[in-house]
Amino acid sequence: MTAPQEGRAHNRDTPAYRASRGAENRDKPAYRAEVAEVAEVAVKMPLADRESFLAKAFLLPSILYIVALVGIPFFMAIAFSFSDITAGDPSFDWAGLRNYRAIFADETFWRSLTNTLIFTLVSMVLVVVLGKVLANILVADFRGKWLVRFAVLLPWTTPVALSTISWLWLLDSVFSPIDWVLRKIGYLGPGENVYWLGKPHLAMASVIAVHVWRLVPLAAVIVMAGLVAIPRDIEDAARVDGAGFWRRMFGITVPLTLPVIAVAGLFGAILTFTDMTVVYVLTRGGPTNSTQVLASWAFFKGIQGGDVAQGAAIALFLFPLLLAAAVAILSSVRRMETL
Amino acid sequence: MADVVEVRDLRKLFDGGKGGKGGKVRAIDGVDLATEPGEYLALLGPSGCGKTTLLRTIAGLEQPDSGDVLIGGHVVTGLPPRARKIAMVFQSYALYPHKTVLKNITFPLKAARLPAQMQRERVRWASELLGIEHLLQRRPRQLSGGERQRVALARALVREPRVFLLDEPLSNLDAKLRATARDELKRFQQRVGTTTVYVTHDQAEAMGLGDRIAVMQNGRLRQLGPPVEVYDDPADTFVATFIGSPPMNLVARGAHLVGFRPEHLLPIENVTTADRATMPFHIERVEYLSGDRHVYGTVKGIGEQTRVIARLPSTIDTPIASDEIHDFAVRADRLRFFDADTGERTTPVPLAPP
Numbered sequence: 264m265t266a267p268q269e270g271r272a273h274n275r276d277t278p279a280y281r282a283s284r285g286a287e288n289r290d291k292p293a294y295r296a297e298v299a300e301v302a303e304v305a306v307k308m309p310l311a312d313r314e315s316f317l318a319k320a321f322l323l324p325s326i327l328y329i330v331a332l333v334g335i336p337f338f339m340a341i342a343f344s345f346s347d348i349t350a351g352d353p354s355f356d357w358a359g360l361r362n363y364r365a366i367f368a369d370e371t372f373w374r375s376l377t378n379t380l381i382f383t384l385v386s387m388v389l390v391v392v393l394g395k396v397l398a399n400i401l402v403a404d405f406r407g408k409w410l411v412r413f414a415v416l417l418p419w420t421t422p423v424a425l426s427t428i429s430w431l432w433l434l435d436s437v438f439s440p441i442d443w444v445l446r447k448i449g450y451l452g453p454g455e456n457v458y459w460l461g462k463p464h465l466a467m468a469s470v471i472a473v474h475v476w477r478l479v480p481l482a483a484v485i486v487m488a489g490l491v492a493i494p495r496d497i498e499d500a501a502r503v504d505g506a507g508f509w510r511r512m513f514g515i516t517v518p519l520t521l522p523v524i525a526v527a528g529l530f531g532a533i534l535t536f537t538d539m540t541v542v543y544v545l546t547r548g549g550p551t552n553s554t555q556v557l558a559s560w561a562f563f564k565g566i567q568g569g570d571v572a573q574g575a576a577i578a579l580f581l582f583p584l585l586l587a588a589a590v591a592i593l594s595s596v597r598r599m600e601t602l
Numbered sequence: 603m604a605d606v607v608e609v610r611d612l613r614k615l616f617d618g619g620k621g622g623k624g625g626k627v628r629a630i631d632g633v634d635l636a637t638e639p640g641e642y643l644a645l646l647g648p649s650g651c652g653k654t655t656l657l658r659t660i661a662g663l664e665q666p667d668s669g670d671v672l673i674g675g676h677v678v679t680g681l682p683p684r685a686r687k688i689a690m691v692f693q694s695y696a697l698y699p700h701k702t703v704l705k706n707i708t709f710p711l712k713a714a715r716l717p718a719q720m721q722r723e724r725v726r727w728a729s730e731l732l733g734i735e736h737l738l739q740r741r742p743r744q745l746s747g748g749e750r751q752r753v754a755l756a757r758a759l760v761r762e763p764r765v766f767l768l769d770e771p772l773s774n775l776d777a778k779l780r781a782t783a784r785d786e787l788k789r790f791q792q793r794v795g796t797t798t799v800y801v802t803h804d805q806a807e808a809m810g811l812g813d814r815i816a817v818m819q820n821g822r823l824r825q826l827g828p829p830v831e832v833y834d835d836p837a838d839t840f841v842a843t844f845i846g847s848p849p850m851n852l853v854a855r856g857a858h859l860v861g862f863r864p865e866h867l868l869p870i871e872n873v874t875t876a877d878r879a880t881m882p883f884h885i886e887r888v889e890y891l892s893g894d895r896h897v898y899g900t901v902k903g904i905g906e907q908t909r910v911i912a913r914l915p916s917t918i919d920t921p922i923a924s925d926e927i928h929d930f931a932v933r934a935d936r937l938r939f940f941d942a943d944t945g946e947r948t949t950p951v952p953l954a955p956p
Contacts, residue, residue, distance in 0.1 A: 400943035500697075503683045504757070504761070514712075
């Protein structure tokens, strides 16, 4: 084999390289053979081994996906909110701030905004607290734990529409089994009903309860992952150091899982803030908009009511909070990395 | 007055192991052990011998299946760790990563609900004793291995526990630091005077630190005694070969094993006593290690032909070369005898001259 003359082999002939190899070795046959081999490998480097190519190839599908399904609709929504597009007249005409003035003047919009914040805040507090409790149950070691784990995860695995419909029956104004139980234990008189979805505050409480029931398993699994990641020695050290259950929980476990709990909470907040399934199936925003949230109001206004422009303007109010939540998630993930 | 730790007929089973489903591993298989007051007791054994499980059972982190743990004369079996007034240093140090060094050390005092003034005094005392005052505001991840170990010791110390339990506290340090840390640990314990149980798999640590050594194997206590006794008079072949580097030579002779330490197998001209066991040594290889010569080869004469190792100190300059046969000898009072089947120590048997 002769010394290489072409391709990448030229790099090997630079003075720096020669110096680093020791120039006196240059003419030895072994050295020549080695250089030739290196050069050949470089030429034959397959496509699948080039990181610069692979990185782009792997990123492309997700970028296309995000642009097509998130980016374009988002900018379309912004554009729509400044137009007069309706379902009947899809031509784009500039309308300035008219849609915003209209929704600000609409009492239902403010009602929906308040409801959304209450719905999200209360749900999240409950989801995080119950998620932590459930996570403790999930990591505990006891007889029949597989059955409990299965039952805990069931709400998350059931399709939303299906499970919410069974809640619809559970909360039915006349045939509610919950009411039946309450009548049997004497809390309600014969023929009396609670009307879970018929009274404003009860309806909101019911919507929150069903939503929490759906989200808690997800939060529990996320928090459980955080609990499992705490080294056993640290828990043991706290026990030897004389800390009881509550001190271990609030002095050690909770601070160490805080970033994970934050992620669970923020994911939950996003899923709650943008959710309209539970509201739609249970109450359709009623009674008298007392459970109306931004997502459902935008849907009713823009899709069912046909006023696409106003629907888009309403939906855009979801954006600032989602942005804040996304920033918070990313920064807490970064904190976890440095811990 | 320092407290005594005692375990009585302690047994602990774990699930799994041989025998498929429902099989049990005997992690601790009937151990009786008691420390002296203020003693430094080293628990020594190979990995999986049950020494860490024994320590965790004393701490109350594991519950025994039978038997009792006594601290200061009181049965503490079934009590949670916090009721036992013990302190433990873990192999990983187990510092709380989200707390500063100061808060790490204060944690046990807070748990004990000590008045704030007393907390400050204790923390100052412990951090001065271990020389970590300048680290108090740092977090564990900003500390070196040696500093972490001191913080873990300080955290164990502040509560003035009745017993220290140390689980391989030196194994995460590099070799150089380990020697100094070992020395410090010993001086520290002598100063504090608290009864200490120290788990290690490193015989040099056990020999160097322990007032007495408890050698464990397969969940059983093999021998308990001061370092000299464990080394010179091993109770069985396991202790004989586990302790000492290189280990004791064992030569089969009928129903017995004849044992002798490598440093007692010397060229015959260096063994001047009349009562000695002589054996021709076929030398295969000589290693020169830190002043000593380690001689590998086979001996005949006192039993079956066996590969043995001799360690000649630098004070012996008899010329030795490989591939020659030289007569070596061991002083008769340095020979140890074991039962070939059980491995237990037996009384000396006369060695007929070859």
